Amino acid sequence: MTVLATSPRADRRQRRSAWRRRDAATGLLFVSPAVLGSLAFVIAPLVAVVWFSLHEWNVLAATFTFEGAGNYERMLADTSLHAALVASGWFSLGLVVLNISLALVLAVLLNQRLPGTTFFRVAFFSPVVVSIVAWTIVWGFLLQVDGGINSALAAVGIEGPNWLRGNVTAMVAVVVVQLFKNVGLNMILFLSALQSVPEEIQEAATLDGAGPWRRFWSITIPMISPTLLLVSILTVVGSLETFALIDVLTQGGPSNSTTVLVYYLYRQAFEFNEFGYASAIAVLLFTIVLALTLLQWQTRKRWVFHEV
């Protein structure tokens, strides 16, 4: 007679495997809402947009014809799209440089132990929580030819331009309005990074004879470089997705000078009913955002302190 008995080791292994399975099931259950949400609202639309971009979709005539690379070939010849890419480039460049510089300067200034800093922190952050449409409408009034800004300039003897009617001044205006809307968020991120720089390192550098500039460039900047990476990625991506501001303030004008890529995409889809072509532009926008983000991510080892 043979006695079937499991060894204690096999028994333990079996029990551990059951726990692991239960753990895995519990884990999957917890992440499933987020995974399903991402699948339904991010991944599936993304795949659908690529699929749509291969078709000519006439909403009114209800036709959906396979075009292959037709929409992508059209992009190569579309001079308005090229102009929109240039406008997007100027807008993003202006916004990213000004936003990060100003946010850093404000964060350094408001990191001092001086009376009134809390008030200024709130003042610069508050536009972040204001509705973009309300913010833009108010700026629209200020930027009119006889609006608040030109009245203020006139008070000091300067004749201001018609801000939203000149190609260059309109671009400057949209950059500045977007800059002040979001600079507070980057400022807060920098502020929190600045406050986490250890005092003792600064003190040690001071004892070694380093001045304020030397400490800033050699200690503060490297120590906050991870935040700098985060802020630069967020700002670049945000700048390429700016839509409401353009729609409310300039509608892409004058002479299409502020028609950035995302606004051009909207126009193709929802004004011209060219959903297939708009989908191809969306794929282009996605590729640009992805490429810029990857570029920043890949170069991080060269300048981000913790990645060295």
Add this chain to the structure above:
Amino acid sequence: MVQRRTLPALVLLVLGAGALAACSGATDDEGATPTAAAAAPVDLRMTVWTANEDHLALFDEIAAEYVAENPDTVSSVTFEAVPFEDYTTTLTTQLAGGNTPDLAWIFESNAPEFVQSGALADLKPTLVNAEGYEFDDILPTALDLWSADDGLYAYPFSNSPFVMFVNTDRIAASGQPSPAELVGSDGWTFDAARDIAKASTDQLGGAGLIVRDFNYSLWENLATVWGGWGASPWSEDGTQCNFTEPEMVEAMTWIHEATFTDGAIPGPGTNADFFAGDVTMTITQISRASSLDGTFNWDVVPLPAGPAGQQNVIGQAGIGVFQNGANPEIAADFLAYFTSPENAEKLATYFPPPRQSLLNTETLVSANPLLSEAQLESVVIGGITDATTKPSHANFAQLQTTVRGELDALWNEGADIEAVLAEVCAAAEPLLQD
């Protein structure tokens, strides 16, 4: 292992995307075929751009009568108010998403695009054969925009003429001649209007003459001025650009000088509203009379004459039935009821009708208590007769944006008008020939 797990995920992804595409309402090349009348009573939906409670109450009243008379075919009619500014965008997004309404209001500027796309059902057989409909009572000129190949693809329920509203307090305060008197003496011209506008602005401040809703963006509203010069943006068949034609150059030169030389028209970037009382005159639709609150004295006169004479312009709106809607036959039957002679008279309270039998002062006087019989005769009835509509084209959305972008260069003091208009045509020609 990773591959074994990744594969089903990818399959799921593609299936999800496919489902999304299917749900999006895109159909194959042949398009969907209209469904036959359903056996059970159906719910009809009409998109409209008015949110006015009185308008909607009247629509609901007519719809309730129709439902009561046809309980076997229709259980309800819903009027879905969509904001005016985004109306067409919202409508086409609904079509793209497969959420096609049964009926919809359509702007005249989009009329050719909708009519030629095949999206709308031919209403003529239903309307002509509807009992007591009196199809021949409808002004043929009102149907032009909505007709193609002997078919009728929308009913022009609203025909609101563009007129000149005048702030008579500002006219009197600046000692200027009354536009109403100038109309009587055949002196009511665009030049006279410009001179009055300039003089009143010089003396009283504020603004002189405003083409409402133009705002250096919606240039199609300038058609109310161009008409006096016999100018139009493109040829009747929509294939040739007319911006470089002499009459258009003259009309644009007049507008430019009135703006940047005389200051009779406020320049770009300024905010002025006739109905707030600080503007002498405004060209807008008669239906805007409801915005007058009695804070100043006013009058309403026809559009002035230009070198080519006086041209009336109307803004039209049509109601169409979507071929791909769930119930096109029932929707067309409801439309015949909604716009029957009896109901058209009720609708005339708010929307000047296209029916000749209703274009009389008796019908319109109750609808427009702010206007006198003489004003109604002169500006509403006279304004609809022989009127042209605002510019429209099968490719209007792209033309509107393209021309707007090029015209931006015109709205500067030192603009070279002919050069800018040549650029407008260079940009518009490819779209006209599409």
